[in-house]
Amino acid sequence: MRKGRRVRDDVLGEVRSAIPRLSTAERRVAEQILEDPERVVDLTITGLAELCSSSQATIARFCQSVGFSGYREFRLALAAATSREQAARDRFDLTTGDIDFADSVENIASKIAYQETLAIEQTTKGLDFAALSRAAAAIRGAARVDLYGVGASSLTAQDLQQKLTRVGLAAFFSADPHLALTSAALLRPGDVAVVVSHTGETLETLNVILAARQAGAVTVAITNYPASELAEAADCVLVTHARESRYRSGAMSSRIAQLTVGDVLFVSVAQGMPERMAGALERTYDAVKRGTRGRRLDA
Amino acid sequence: MRKGRRVRDDVLGEVRSAIPRLSTAERRVAEQILEDPERVVDLTITGLAELCSSSQATIARFCQSVGFSGYREFRLALAAATSREQAARDRFDLTTGDIDFADSVENIASKIAYQETLAIEQTTKGLDFAALSRAAAAIRGAARVDLYGVGASSLTAQDLQQKLTRVGLAAFFSADPHLALTSAALLRPGDVAVVVSHTGETLETLNVILAARQAGAVTVAITNYPASELAEAADCVLVTHARESRYRSGAMSSRIAQLTVGDVLFVSVAQGMPERMAGALERTYDAVKRGTRGRRLDA
DNA sequence: GCCGTTCTGGAAATTATTTGCAGAACGCCT
DNA sequence: AGGCGTTCTGCAAATAATTTCCAGAACGGC
Numbered sequence: 001m002r003k004g005r006r007v008r009d010d011v012l013g014e015v016r017s018a019i020p021r022l023s024t025a026e027r028r029v030a031e032q033i034l035e036d037p038e039r040v041v042d043l044t045i046t047g048l049a050e051l052c053s054s055s056q057a058t059i060a061r062f063c064q065s066v067g068f069s070g071y072r073e074f075r076l077a078l079a080a081a082t083s084r085e086q087a088a089r090d091r092f093d094l095t096t097g098d099i100d101f102a103d104s105v106e107n108i109a110s111k112i113a114y115q116e117t118l119a120i121e122q123t124t125k126g127l128d129f130a131a132l133s134r135a136a137a138a139i140r141g142a143a144r145v146d147l148y149g150v151g152a153s154s155l156t157a158q159d160l161q162q163k164l165t166r167v168g169l170a171a172f173f174s175a176d177p178h179l180a181l182t183s184a185a186l187l188r189p190g191d192v193a194v195v196v197s198h199t200g201e202t203l204e205t206l207n208v209i210l211a212a213r214q215a216g217a218v219t220v221a222i223t224n225y226p227a228s229e230l231a232e233a234a235d236c237v238l239v240t241h242a243r244e245s246r247y248r249s250g251a252m253s254s255r256i257a258q259l260t261v262g263d264v265l266f267v268s269v270a271q272g273m274p275e276r277m278a279g280a281l282e283r284t285y286d287a288v289k290r291g292t293r294g295r296r297l298d299a
Numbered sequence: 300m301r302k303g304r305r306v307r308d309d310v311l312g313e314v315r316s317a318i319p320r321l322s323t324a325e326r327r328v329a330e331q332i333l334e335d336p337e338r339v340v341d342l343t344i345t346g347l348a349e350l351c352s353s354s355q356a357t358i359a360r361f362c363q364s365v366g367f368s369g370y371r372e373f374r375l376a377l378a379a380a381t382s383r384e385q386a387a388r389d390r391f392d393l394t395t396g397d398i399d400f401a402d403s404v405e406n407i408a409s410k411i412a413y414q415e416t417l418a419i420e421q422t423t424k425g426l427d428f429a430a431l432s433r434a435a436a437a438i439r440g441a442a443r444v445d446l447y448g449v450g451a452s453s454l455t456a457q458d459l460q461q462k463l464t465r466v467g468l469a470a471f472f473s474a475d476p477h478l479a480l481t482s483a484a485l486l487r488p489g490d491v492a493v494v495v496s497h498t499g500e501t502l503e504t505l506n507v508i509l510a511a512r513q514a515g516a517v518t519v520a521i522t523n524y525p526a527s528e529l530a531e532a533a534d535c536v537l538v539t540h541a542r543e544s545r546y547r548s549g550a551m552s553s554r555i556a557q558l559t560v561g562d563v564l565f566v567s568v569a570q571g572m573p574e575r576m577a578g579a580l581e582r583t584y585d586a587v588k589r590g591t592r593g594r595r596l597d598a
Numbered sequence: 599g600c601c602g603t604t605c606t607g608g609a610a611a612t613t614a615t616t617t618g619c620a621g622a623a624c625g626c627c628t
Numbered sequence: 629a630g631g632c633g634t635t636c637t638g639c640a641a642a643t644a645a646t647t648t649c650c651a652g653a654a655c656g657g658c
Contacts, residue, residue, distance in 0.1 A: 072647095079378045080379060106428055108566050113559065121391075124411065129405055155454045158457075345614075369616065370616085
């Protein structure tokens with residue numbers, strides 16, 4: 001790749017390796033920069049010149065020696081590089097430990113962020129793309145899609161239902177296990193049932209998938225446990241990889257992972273039917289817009 | 300809190316959320332920047348002015364409106380931010396952020412993972428921890444907590460409602476705007492209303508928060524736009540930093556960011572009441588367990 | 599010690615950024 | 629519709645930052 005890019009990625013390295021061929025005054029500059037890059041970023045060329053007990057001209061020449069067009073460009077690159085390093089550092093000094101009662105609010109936030117991003121990364125990396133494509137194709141072709149989940153998993157199901165509806169598919173969600181069973185039993189071959197369950201052992205969801213299967217529908221399971229009964233029973237199994245924190249107050253990572261899977265599934269579905277999408281999205285947007293006219297209460 | 304640092308982390312978010320309060324010419328500038336930040340980084344103020352068919356003065360003023368001392372500082376921050384994002388993209392080995400119709404399923408997954416991860420990281424970094432602590436304390440002390448959200452935001456509200464209920468708090472969620480209004484009006488001083496809305500301009504949600512406020516309840520807003528009317532009206536504002544993909548098929552990042560905020564809030568609440576928690580969680584777990592006895596349909 | 603080469607900082611020249619200002623555009627009120 | 633105040637905009641002047649030029653200083657080789 002073009003040099004410009006490479007330099008920008010590792011300014012400090014460039015500076016270090018340039019030291020041997022620099023003159024005394026320029027070397028002083030290099031050392032100052034390496035010692036505290038973050039400080040230098042905030043300095044104007046004059047400030048840096050003072051800091052190095054030298055002149056602006058020297059700084060400018062230094063920047064050119066290292067391979068930049070001048071101080072302006074160098075400073076920009078330095079800012080990019082330090083920020084990049086900072087980002088990398090941030091990601092790793094997130095203590096991987098579980099959340100405990102002694103944590104500050106800031107710590108809690110970091111840890112949750114870490115766990116949730118981890119869940120997303122691992123889940124998307126571990127997805128069975130073949131199964132996913134099959135599921136997406138089935139949903140695209142279905143006359144109707146039933147979604148089901150209880151407890152925290154109901155949110156994933158609802159979310160997907162909202163999304164599919166938005167692109168003009170007939171998607172249904174029921175929170176009530178009896179209604180869900182009824183609904184599943186009425187599916188027809190070609191229709192799809194998507195069942196969400198973290199453990200994959202929730203009895204209600206299992207029964208729904210069995211009913212859907214019996215009715216001839218394509219069954220899709222979103223679960224954390226590929227060996228669960230739910231997974232065994234489904235045609236397409238989409239596995240989440242969430243390790244729930246010990247502070248298991250609620251399904252945090254698992255729910256995020258499920259939603260991510262839902263998103264990928266949804267986008268795959270939508271991608272296969274571009275004609276339909278464009279229009280449907282716009283129409284639903286307009287509808288909502290129109291529907292929200294009203295009066296403010298404090299007027 | 301160190302504003303400088305926060306801004307530097309998410310310049311694009313700042314720009315985006317500043318749009319509402321910008322003038323026409325400044326808005327053009329903002330849009331240009333959002334459209335192709337990498338390009339703008341290489342531009343001098345004159346270049347950017349030309350690109351936006353406006354004057355240098357406008358650019359300079361724009362930078363100040365967004366919260367920087369001037370273009371120099373802004374450009375530096377932009378360089379830092381884009382480089383940071385680039386680093387994150389490298390991690391997911393992908394080249395562009397936005398999803399398009401040509402993407403393979405694997406690519407879609409990477410991109411979604413990237414965007415959602417970014418939303419989580421930026422949101423947790425940008426959280427106002429003071430507001431968060433206040434909200435958590437209020438919820439802990441409330442005799443009742445009302446949660447409200449429509450559309451995609453309803454999921455966040457539901458999620459939080461489930462969690463709070465699990466630790467023994469009286470938490471209510473209503474999807475129906477009329478019921479929500481009724482409910483909000485009946486809150487008492489010391490109670491809490493949590494309102495979730497991405498844009499912060501949804502009329503229904505605005506009215507709910509106004510009603511809750513009038514009833515003397517503590518009001519908490521979860522929104523992406525700190526300058527929105529909703530945010531203005533709330534006692535504690537928790538801001539998400541989600542940049543929705545151009546493939547705006549559904550609120551993916553914004554919803555994830557909201558949930559993350561909800562999680563942090565919940566854990567903060569739970570942390571302050573350990574006695575209550577341990578027991579409550581166990582009892583609710585047992586209850587669910589007992590409630591799920593039944594017969595498998597395929598037996 | 600002299601000469602040529604390289605290095606350095608002061609200062610001028612250039613370039614970039616910010617600020618002041620006056621006209622234009624807009625909304626508001628009558 | 630017309631007048632009035634406010635805000636927005638671009639021009640241009642003022643300022644600030646950076647680059648280039650140049651002359652003197654320092655060093656090394658003869």
